[in-house]
Structure formats: C-alpha cells, structure tokens
Amino acid sequence: MKLSNKIKSLIWYHTIDLGEGNRTPGIYDHRPYLRFYGIPDDLSGKKVLDVGTASGFFAFEMEKRGAAVTATELKKWQDHDFGPLYVPDKPLKVLQSYLHKPFDLAKRILHSKVKKRKINIYRLSPKTVGVFDITFCSSVLLHVRDPVKALWRIRTVTKEMAIIATGIHSDKEPKPLASFLGNQSGDTWWLPNKACMEAMVESAGFKKWHWHSEFRLDYRDGSEGVPHGVIHAFP
Numbered sequence: 069m070k071l072s073n074k075i076k077s078l079i080w081y082h083t084i085d086l087g088e089g090n091r092t093p094g095i096y097d098h099r100p101y102l103r104f105y106g107i108p109d110d111l112s113g114k115k116v117l118d119v120g121t122a123s124g125f126f127a128f129e130m131e132k133r134g135a136a137v138t139a140t141e142l143k144k145w146q147d148h149d150f151g152p153l154y155v156p157d158k159p160l161k162v163l164q165s166y167l168h169k170p171f172d173l174a175k176r177i178l179h180s181k182v183k184k185r186k187i188n189i190y191r192l193s194p195k196t197v198g199v200f201d202i203t204f205c206s207s208v209l210l211h212v213r214d215p216v217k218a219l220w221r222i223r224t225v226t227k228e229m230a231i232i233a234t235g236i237h238s239d240k241e242p243k244p245l246a247s248f249l250g251n252q253s254g255d256t257w258w259l260p261n262k263a264c265m266e267a268m269v270e271s272a273g274f275k276k277w278h279w280h281s282e283f284r285l286d287y288r289d290g291s292e293g294v295p296h297g298v299i300h301a302f303p
C-alpha cells in the first residue's frame with residue numbers, strides 16, 4: 069500500500085510531519101502549542117519517559133531534541149479507566165488499532181529509536197520501567213479515575229523534573245476544588261482547578277512545582293478544546 073494510503077487508513081491523534089510531503093491528519097495539531105509545554109530545547113544525554121504517547125508526537129519531538137525516549141501506552145483499549153456502563157462507539161478492533169498502529173508507522177518512517185512500553189500509568193515504577201531524568205505526561209490525568217495515584221507513580225520514576233499537562237477547571241478559587249465529570253467513556257473524570265492540581269502534585273510526593281503555562285488546546289479543525297495547564301514538578 070502507498071504510504072499516503074496507509075496514513076489515511078489509520079486514526080491519528082497527532083499531526084506529525086513524516087517528511088516528503090506526508091503529514092498525518094491528527095485530531096489535534098500540537099505544533100503551534102509546543103512552546104506551552106516548556107520542554108527543554110536541548111535534551112542531549114537525557115533519558116525521558118513519555119507517558120500515554122498515543123501516536124507519539126511528543127516522544128518523537130523529544131527524541132529530535134536529543135533525548136533517549138521511552139514511550140508508554142496502554143496494552144489494550146479495554147485497559148482504559150472506563151465506567152461500568154461504557155459501550156464502545158466503534159468495533160474494538162478499530163479502537164485497539166488506534167493505540168499502536170499509528171505510532172508504529174510513524175516510528176518506522178521517522179527511523180526513530182523511541183522504545184515503546186505497553187504499560188498502565190498505575191504500574192509505573194523503577195522496577196517496571198526504570199528511572200528517567202524527565203517524565204512527560206500530557207492530557208492523560210483527565211482520563212484516569214485516580215490522578216493522585218497516577219502522579220505518585222510518575223514521581224517514583226522521575227529524577228529531575230516531571231512535565232504535567234492536563235485539563236484545568238477555570239475556577240480561580242484558592243481552595244483545591246475539582247469538578248467531577250464522571251464520564252463513562254473515560255473522556256474526563258476529574259477537572260481540578262489550579263489549587264487542586266498543586267495539592268495533588270504535593271500529595272503525590274513532589275517537593276516543588278511551578279506553573280509553566282495555561283492555554284486552550286483546540287482541535288485541528290478549529291473547534292474549541294479543553295483549557296489546559298502545564299505544571300513542572302520536582303521530586
């Protein structure tokens with residue numbers, strides 16, 4: 069099959085430039101948003117973990133900046149934190165192929181050396197994946213029922229800094245508050261305000277943190293997305 073047809077046959081989370089005029093039709097295009105994440109320009113010599121990589125845009129970007137990158141993704145579609153009433157909107161085979169096929173194709177075309185681990189965020193530990201100078205976890209915490217446990221597992225594998233991007237509730241209350249959306253499809257369970265996000269980061273055992281940015285992550289087609297915050301946390 070021609071590469072352009074292979075690209076078209078898959079569902080892409082990210083817009084990735086694969087060279088020679090081939091670009092993936094991502095649900096999102098993160099390229100104009102990159103500066104909001106505060107990823108160091110030079111990652112030479114750094115070991116980086118990209119948690120919940122999807123089609124891998126950030127993993128490949130961090131590799132381009134010099135890092136040795138490991139990317140994680142769920143093994144099976146059913147491993148998501150769905151609610152008990154969840155009913156898939158597509159055949160499981162289609163949903164399952166979304167998890168790995170786009171990443172695998174992009175990795176091959178980009179001649180990337182990013183390593184892939186099929187593991188749930190709740191199982192991250194020095195024993196299961198090792199430790200990393202920098203961990204990167206973007207737009208994953210909103211999909212899990214227990215974001216504190218997820219952050220805690222990230223902290224155990226972070227040596228220098230965790231870059232955490234997540235959906236943030238616009239409530240400016242100084243009190244830690246989270247809106248419970250409880251979405252059965254696992255789309256969004258919790259939307260913390262900034263004070264709550266800081267309290268969760270602290271509860272997970274990080275010693276210091278600062279906000280890097282706030283922005284609204286819109287879809288590639290221009291429709292309105294979720295307001296996000298990026299917090300850098302230090303163990």
Ligand SMILES: C[S@@+](CC[C@H](N)C(=O)[O-])C[C@H]1O[C@@H](n2cnc3c(N)ncnc32)[C@H](O)[C@@H]1O
Pocket residue numbers: 081098119120121122123125126140141142147148149167187188189190205206207208211212
């Ligand atoms: C919204 S996408 C974000 C992709 C990418 N990190 C980014 O920011 O562009 C969320 C990703 O996290 C993965 N994910 C969801 N629940 C997870 C869990 N419990 N453990 C690990 N990964 C998970 C999903 O499969 C999906 O690829």
